[in-house]
Amino acid sequence: MSRDPFRIAGPAVISFSGGRTSAYMLKRIIGAHGGVLPDDVAVVFANTGKERPETLDFVAECGARWNAHIVWVEYDWDEPHRTRIVSHNSAARNGEPFEALIDRKGFVPNPRMRFCTSFLKRDRIDSYARYWLGWKRWSSVLGLRADEPKRVRRQRACGARKRTGATVQLPLADAGVTERHVRAWWAEQPFDLRLESHEGNCDLCFLKARWKIEAIMRDRPELADWWIAQEAKPGKSSAKGHCPDMRLFRIDREDYARLFDQVQRQGVLALPDPEIDWEGEDCICTD
Numbered sequence: 001m002s003r004d005p006f007r008i009a010g011p012a013v014i015s016f017s018g019g020r021t022s023a024y025m026l027k028r029i030i031g032a033h034g035g036v037l038p039d040d041v042a043v044v045f046a047n048t049g050k051e052r053p054e055t056l057d058f059v060a061e062c063g064a065r066w067n068a069h070i071v072w073v074e075y076d077w078d079e080p081h082r083t084r085i086v087s088h089n090s091a092a093r094n095g096e097p098f099e100a101l102i103d104r105k106g107f108v109p110n111p112r113m114r115f116c117t118s119f120l121k122r123d124r125i126d127s128y129a130r131y132w133l134g135w136k137r138w139s140s141v142l143g144l145r146a147d148e149p150k151r152v153r154r155q156r157a158c159g160a161r162k163r164t165g166a167t168v169q170l171p172l173a174d175a176g177v178t179e180r181h182v183r184a185w186w187a188e189q190p191f192d193l194r195l196e197s198h199e200g201n202c203d204l205c206f207l208k209a210r211w212k213i214e215a216i217m218r219d220r221p222e223l224a225d226w227w228i229a230q231e232a233k234p235g236k237s238s239a240k241g242h243c244p245d246m247r248l249f250r251i252d253r254e255d256y257a258r259l260f261d262q263v264q265r266q267g268v269l270a271l272p273d274p275e276i277d278w279e280g281e282d283c284i285c286t287d
């Protein structure tokens, strides 16, 4: 009999992004263990401060309904191992961890230097496993589906992360789960994430396709301020490799202020443009 990909052996950390896919994965893993996760299988949600409130509520609701202990972590330079343990009540909601990281670096992340993923998410989750749980080696369980072959290939190619001791496991991809399965499953559930799929992760993440950014700016114009403010910062001239372009999240399209201005004056294109979301390197910002 073949092994159930959702019966994860510990020590393992499940990265819960707060999206439908990773929530589905979590529920399948809980189910594969008879309804209760083993003590050496942890669930961690890394909050950037730019998650939508609906995402935070969803993470809390999944934990409560499924009786799963979900650890909430945030980047904080002044805390041991740069990691603060928070909760639904105390989690940052105004981009504070993300902005503190940008201020420390002196420039904003971009698709080629996506340090937000590594500092705000991956490293915080790894810190929790290494320093709070005391593990030297563990499985890092990510919610990449079978219909995300590029990302799956990249993660598999990485193999064991020698630097941290984490070995990537992708049970959804192993089980052949696609977005269609996930959507069908959520349609049957008594609760759901109260966001459209393009609204997940950081609210106006620079990796989102332009039509998504425009649509979100139209529906929630107040969200643009934070991103415009980050690009308006002067930046540290002493920052390694600093150049004027490094104050922008994307150099291949308008800055956030100009995008926002266009949305305000011209509205949003009726149809999604053909641009697809950036599929860059190692990213655990799954949906």
Ligand code: SF4
Pocket: 048, 109, 114, 116, 117, 120, 121, 201, 202, 205, 206, 207, 285
């Ligand atoms: S969702 Fe986007 S902005 Fe947020 S951490 Fe991931 S890559 Fe960075």
